């Protein structure tokens with residue numbers, strides 16, 4: 001990718017002058033430094049805050065999303081309600097949820113504005129005002145990818161999720177002949193549930209969906 005080719009990088013560095021960019025050996029980029037932002041949500045306070053961050057952008061971005069770590073230890077597991085992955089990176093949401101959020105314009109700025117800033121806002125708001133995490137559009141309930149997918153698809157349990165993710169990894173024509181995982185008793189092709197899967201098929205190729213969903217099903 002290199003620093004020249006990453007869409008939205010120049011704008012990012014202008015908006016966040018405390019951050020600097022470092023190329024990685026594998027072709028990706030690391031953005032690191034003081035990330036100062038100002039944000040609000042409907043009905044919430046305007047908040048300005050600073051976190052020291054390390055954002056690793058894979059060479060395959062936007063097919064694979066950046067991983068973000070907060071490096072001052074301000075965001076503990078307790079404050080984040082468990083929305084941290086085991087490597088310490090922030091759990092901004094599952095791959096499918098983030099894909100859906102930035103799908104209209106998959107570049108660095110859209111990722112920062114729609115996925116990262118709302119997460120940091122929710123954390124800062126909780127530290128200042130107490131209460132729960134106001135994730136807004138980023139809201140993804142319990143930490144963890146499978147729980148997020150169950151909510152995202154409106155399913156009842158993990159078995160139905162496993163069936164849904166399996167169908168998502170198949171071509172539309174083949175998937176439509178299989179039983180629908182929503183519990184309606186019909187074939188997928190006959191049920192409105194297929195529209196949810198088809199929406200995701202428009203956002204990413206089947207190979208991506210397969211790679212980003214099957215291990216969690």
Ligand SMILES: [Zn+2]
Nearest residue numbers: 083091093143
């Ligand atoms: Zn999370």
Ligand SMILES: [Zn+2]
Nearest residue numbers: 180182184191
């Ligand atoms: Zn159905």
